[in-house]
Amino acid sequence: MRLLLGIPSKWFCLFQKNWLFYRAIFPDTIRSHTESPFPCGWIRRAAMRHVDCSNALQLQLVNTCVQEEKRMMHTAPSVCPLDCADTCSFTVTVEDEHIVKVRGSRVNPLTRGAICAKVSHYPEFVHGSDRLLTPLKRTGPKGAGQFARITWEEALDLIYTRFTGIQQEYGAEAIVPLNYAGPHGFLAGGSMDLRFFHRLGASNLVRRPLCGGVKSEAFVSTYGAVPLMRPEHVAEAQLILVWGNNVTVSQMHLMSYINAARRRGAKLVVIDPRRVPVARKADLHLAIQPGTDVILAWALAAELERIGGLDHAFIAPHVLGAEAFLAEARRLTLAEAAALCGVEAVQIQQLAAWYKSISPAVICPGNGPERNQNGGSGFRAVFALPALAGKFGVVGGGLLQGASAAFPKTPGRLQGEAWRSPGTRSLNIVTIGRDLLDPDLRPPIKGLFIYNHNPVIVHVDQNTMKRGLAREDLFTVVCDIVLTDSVRYADVVLPACSHFEYADLYPSYGHHFLQRAEAVIPPVGEALPNTEIFRRLARRFGFTEPALQASDADLMDEALTLDDARLQGIRPSQLPLDQALPMTFQGGDAVLFRTTFPATPSGKIELYSTALEKTYGLPLPRYKPVASPYPLTLLTPSSDRRITSTFGNLAYSDEVWIEMHPQDAQTRDLCEGMLVRVWNDLGEVHLRLRLTEDVRPGVVCSPKGAWLRTSDNGQTVSALAPSHYADLCQGACFNDTRVEVAAMAEKAL
Numbered sequence: 001m002r003l004l005l006g007i008p009s010k011w012f013c014l015f016q017k018n019w020l021f022y023r024a025i026f027p028d029t030i031r032s033h034t035e036s037p038f039p040c041g042w043i044r045r046a047a048m049r050h051v052d053c054s055n056a057l058q059l060q061l062v063n064t065c066v067q068e069e070k071r072m073m074h075t076a077p078s079v080c081p082l083d084c085a086d087t088c089s090f091t092v093t094v095e096d097e098h099i100v101k102v103r104g105s106r107v108n109p110l111t112r113g114a115i116c117a118k119v120s121h122y123p124e125f126v127h128g129s130d131r132l133l134t135p136l137k138r139t140g141p142k143g144a145g146q147f148a149r150i151t152w153e154e155a156l157d158l159i160y161t162r163f164t165g166i167q168q169e170y171g172a173e174a175i176v177p178l179n180y181a182g183p184h185g186f187l188a189g190g191s192m193d194l195r196f197f198h199r200l201g202a203s204n205l206v207r208r209p210l211c212g213g214v215k216s217e218a219f220v221s222t223y224g225a226v227p228l229m230r231p232e233h234v235a236e237a238q239l240i241l242v243w244g245n246n247v248t249v250s251q252m253h254l255m256s257y258i259n260a261a262r263r264r265g266a267k268l269v270v271i272d273p274r275r276v277p278v279a280r281k282a283d284l285h286l287a288i289q290p291g292t293d294v295i296l297a298w299a300l301a302a303e304l305e306r307i308g309g310l311d312h313a314f315i316a317p318h319v320l321g322a323e324a325f326l327a328e329a330r331r332l333t334l335a336e337a338a339a340l341c342g343v344e345a346v347q348i349q350q351l352a353a354w355y356k357s358i359s360p361a362v363i364c365p366g367n368g369p370e371r372n373q374n375g376g377s378g379f380r381a382v383f384a385l386p387a388l389a390g391k392f393g394v395v396g397g398g399l400l401q402g403a404s405a406a407f408p409k410t411p412g413r414l415q416g417e418a419w420r421s422p423g424t425r426s427l428n429i430v431t432i433g434r435d436l437l438d439p440d441l442r443p444p445i446k447g448l449f450i451y452n453h454n455p456v457i458v459h460v461d462q463n464t465m466k467r468g469l470a471r472e473d474l475f476t477v478v479c480d481i482v483l484t485d486s487v488r489y490a491d492v493v494l495p496a497c498s499h500f501e502y503a504d505l506y507p508s509y510g511h512h513f514l515q516r517a518e519a520v521i522p523p524v525g526e527a528l529p530n531t532e533i534f535r536r537l538a539r540r541f542g543f544t545e546p547a548l549q550a551s552d553a554d555l556m557d558e559a560l561t562l563d564d565a566r567l568q569g570i571r572p573s574q575l576p577l578d579q580a581l582p583m584t585f586q587g588g589d590a591v592l593f594r595t596t597f598p599a600t601p602s603g604k605i606e607l608y609s610t611a612l613e614k615t616y617g618l619p620l621p622r623y624k625p626v627a628s629p630y631p632l633t634l635l636t637p638s639s640d641r642r643i644t645s646t647f648g649n650l651a652y653s654d655e656v657w658i659e660m661h662p663q664d665a666q667t668r669d670l671c672e673g674m675l676v677r678v679w680n681d682l683g684e685v686h687l688r689l690r691l692t693e694d695v696r697p698g699v700v701c702s703p704k705g706a707w708l709r710t711s712d713n714g715q716t717v718s719a720l721a722p723s724h725y726a727d728l729c730q731g732a733c734f735n736d737t738r739v740e741v742a743a744m745a746e747k748a749l
């Protein structure tokens, strides 16, 4: 340090005035300063020991170093915004306004510092070569991804001109927002954007059917919108049923509570067509045929009745329609049910015996069972089991469901619902690709605004979606963080901020903690947060309502009921960053029939639903087999590579494969590692074959979310998924995909 302080005063002056000069002199030490103690931190520490406090020059030098060190390397709190039940808290290391590392933090008591490996790729995602840095305008054919840079002003002008032209010719409903669940914060997920589209009079997009809506409707019809228990309470259970839930991938923090319960002697049962990692630990694994959950739940209910496992003392006051439900459940014999589910009758008997005798018993369902035409019925029947067996009222017992209802949300206010005219057309997100090509749709879709979403990869019937997006007469705006396969179809591209670049407020659909995060880096390039993009659009469209210029802090404060006692008088926009606020009920944790109660019209658990009878003609669950000439069921679950399609642009997620049982491979003369074609009437995908007994015969499995870059023919597994609806919510039926598989050599590429 003395050496440094001894250099000519001319250099000191330059050093004080211009840090870049210092970097020019010591480029290597600056570049490597995260690895080495030498540069700024070293200088500061040495200077503090040797500095002459009467020497203003030296003090200024130290101050410069301190400021620069702060700028160059620090950590900041954040929250994971991804479509995942856990909503982990983060500690983010920032260097020179770049995200360099993402670690878990202990702010969220549920996630306790652990995060999944996927988010370690955030630095590359945020700062990599695919990052969209400026607005762009299409210069080549749709889908080719050829663009030229334009300014924000030009982009907003173009959107205004084209959308108002469409409005004048076809009406505002010819414009459709196509957004889904990219970020899950209140602000980025759906606030100013929806205010804008409601004010514009655009078509209303029904988003829930794509994922989670079927399960949610089954749940709300049975229990009402009410949280039943905290995930942490699973640790108190003595019997855990993990039903269609690949916990280690989709709800990884639940695993530690399952493990804690196991250490206390709890039994673990896994119901899943695949031998997922949690199934390897299970005392019992029922590898059921996909789409037969309703049959299995009926069989368990009937078996419980036969062995005296129904809790009549609970049913009489608290359950509506138990007898009608059981009458349906009894229609199949145990042997018939076991045959349809593809499991042994003794397995069903064993599970029923445990379920009768062991408490607390908890069912932890995932989303997989909803993705078929019996999905709503399957969940209704599964949700009936703890009611019939009287498993509620104890910590660790019942059903792990309803976290979304734990928060005092006010979506109508946040999203400007009041601007939506009652007769506004609604379109189902699942079939928007079909709608884009429908010659009879009135008005036709002429303008599309895609954001928080990558529909080319995520939607069913990918080829139809691609044909729809390729329409030359369709004006498409795509707003995203990186250049996705859907961005390639845009006329105008808007660069969006990652969640590290704006503040947001985070509820969860998997736990009961509310969290807030602030920006940890400035916007990258010319990217803007969603809220600011739609504020600017509103101004360009001449909308003068103050609600369309509300600040992000105002939006946070409009996302929740401010006088809810659990907010403790703190405005949501002021929630401390180092705390996760617990949502409590009657001063304690959610425990159904202790602190929370069914919120159905009858106030009881409704196994017979007049609401669903009225909407769908389904007062009770039903079963309908899938009819298809293709013999294999294709499952396309989540993986440890991506969150749906997020991170699909990164090389680490490029490997694609299909899993098949060796028996199915043998009958088709297929071998491990072979390149196979997987096809049905909707499309064809080429994948590398993996043989494993982790999938049951008759089922093949390939992870969802891979981008077109992984494909040699422009199709991924979504191309094979049908577009018919589930029995509730008009939900997507990815797991009703039926295919055949053969070696690639059977057909010329």
Ligand code: SF4
Residues within 6 Å of the ligand: 080, 081, 082, 084, 085, 086, 087, 088, 115, 116, 117, 118, 119, 252, 643
């Ligand atoms: S994706 Fe899920 S598990 Fe991974 S960090 Fe985000 S919230 Fe946590």
